[in-house]
Amino acid sequence: MIKKILKAVIITVIWLAIWEIIHLIVGKDILIPSPISVFMKIIELAGAGKFWAGIGASMLRILIGYFAGLLAGLLLGIVTAISKVLDAFFSPIAKIIRATPVASFIILLFVFIVNNHIPAVTAFLMVLPVTWANVYEGIKSTDRKLLDMAKVFEVPRGRIIKGIYVPTIMPFFMSSAKMGMGLAWKAGIAAEVLTNPKFGIGSSLYNAKIYLETTDLFAWTAVIIIISVILEKILVRLIGKIYN
Amino acid sequence: MFALENVTKKYGDKLVLDSMSFEFPDSGFVAISGRSGIGKTTMLNIIMGLEKADSGRVKWQGDARPAISCVFQEDRLLERESALENVLYVLRDRGEADAARAREILTELGLGGELDTRARDLSGGMARRVAIARALAYQADVYIMDEPIKGLDAETRQQTLDTIKKWTAGRLLIMVSHNPEDAAGADVLLEM
Numbered sequence A: 001m002i003k004k005i006l007k008a009v010i011i012t013v014i015w016l017a018i019w020e021i022i023h024l025i026v027g028k029d030i031l032i033p034s035p036i037s038v039f040m041k042i043i044e045l046a047g048a049g050k051f052w053a054g055i056g057a058s059m060l061r062i063l064i065g066y067f068a069g070l071l072a073g074l075l076l077g078i079v080t081a082i083s084k085v086l087d088a089f090f091s092p093i094a095k096i097i098r099a100t101p102v103a104s105f106i107i108l109l110f111v112f113i114v115n116n117h118i119p120a121v122t123a124f125l126m127v128l129p130v131t132w133a134n135v136y137e138g139i140k141s142t143d144r145k146l147l148d149m150a151k152v153f154e155v156p157r158g159r160i161i162k163g164i165y166v167p168t169i170m171p172f173f174m175s176s177a178k179m180g181m182g183l184a185w186k187a188g189i190a191a192e193v194l195t196n197p198k199f200g201i202g203s204s205l206y207n208a209k210i211y212l213e214t215t216d217l218f219a220w221t222a223v224i225i226i227i228s229v230i231l232e233k234i235l236v237r238l239i240g241k242i243y244n
Numbered sequence B: 001m002f003a004l005e006n007v008t009k010k011y012g013d014k015l016v017l018d019s020m021s022f023e024f025p026d027s028g029f030v031a032i033s034g035r036s037g038i039g040k041t042t043m044l045n046i047i048m049g050l051e052k053a054d055s056g057r058v059k060w061q062g063d064a065r066p067a068i069s070c071v072f073q074e075d076r077l078l079e080r081e082s083a084l085e086n087v088l089y090v091l092r093d094r095g096e097a098d099a100a101r102a103r104e105i106l107t108e109l110g111l112g113g114e115l116d117t118r119a120r121d122l123s124g125g126m127a128r129r130v131a132i133a134r135a136l137a138y139q140a141d142v143y144i145m146d147e148p149i150k151g152l153d154a155e156t157r158q159q160t161l162d163t164i165k166k167w168t169a170g171r172l173l174i175m176v177s178h179n180p181e182d183a184a185g186a187d188v189l190l191e192m
Helices: A002-026 A035-046 A049-082 A084-099 A102-112 A115-140 A144-152 A157-195 A201-210 A214-243 B040-048 B083-089 B096-108 B124-137 B154-167
Strands: B002-011 B014-024 B028-033 B055-060 B068-071 B142-146 B172-176 B188-191
Touching (some): A002 A035, A035 A049, A035 A214, A049 A084, A084 A115, A102 A115, A102 A157, A115 A157, A144 A157, A157 A201, A157 A214, B002 B040, B014 B040, B014 B055, B040 B142, B068 B124, B083 B096, B083 B124, B096 B154, B124 B142, B154 B172
Parallel strands (some): B028 B188, B142 B172
Antiparallel strands (some): B002 B014, B002 B055
């Protein structure tokens, strides 16, 4: 464990040193700020209430879209795996969502919904197809021989779902939950940059860009990465608990 | 109990069962033998309703199919569940009486110390005996066993056979085996 931490610290220090060297070579804070000034900026930002309000608002929007996407993907995965008719009916939608660029979605959503809701809907649209495809795959890969066993013993339907289908789908669902978190977070922030809500990490990124505050831009990007890593760690731990 | 009437089954061009007829007794031990690929498992699957015959039928006495229990060629266990949970999984009410029966059979099969061990952590021989315990704990009229003791060592084989015969006494036991010793004491021998 200590060896692992030490390894991570050494690698981080090396990369920070490379960053500092690049900063010194370029010599202009407006292009590449130093890691120390970015760190100080994060500390400064963290002292303001707006910082936490922005993080809270972004997390709330994106997590609402994320969980809605998980739920919808789960339901669509189940119904399309069970019914060939529904599979044929819904499969073009899945293909369209998968093939459409995030930016197109965000711009299209401007026409239909309130700006504030666009990041949540974008996150939803990122998570939906991944979860849908994984759950579908999970159900299709259910062991036919176990189902035959349950049939011979006349095991009730509810017990078949709990004992055979759920354990088969869970690894697929959990993998999409993990992958979807990263997708939702990045796409949701991108949507905030374009929609510029009053509070949000994306709005702060946008403002930093407008005013050429590169240190702020780097600080916010670091915050996005840190939150993304924390959310993923929490999710992985949660998944581990549920799954085991 | 039931009879096969002119049952025919083909896989593509390969004829596996050719107009097979056979009347099974109401109870007792029916041993089935025959070389690999002759259609023993196919016949059992047709009896259990897992496959359909191309022609012919399984004629059951009375209106409904009686309760059937089975040991498949593969263990077909729920990997994440314990040995005991695997047995309880197929039982009807899973109350205290069922649980006691399950524990008793598992213990008789030498798995008393493995009740809470997950199926995926059991050895091949242990998993096989859990599959047998599951079939025996399920109270059925017909017990179908497709090479149930394959892979068990000589001592465990005999002990397991004795347990199978004890818990299926008074019912119909249909057992496929390539080993003539396993068929010792059979009431009916069906050579395919």
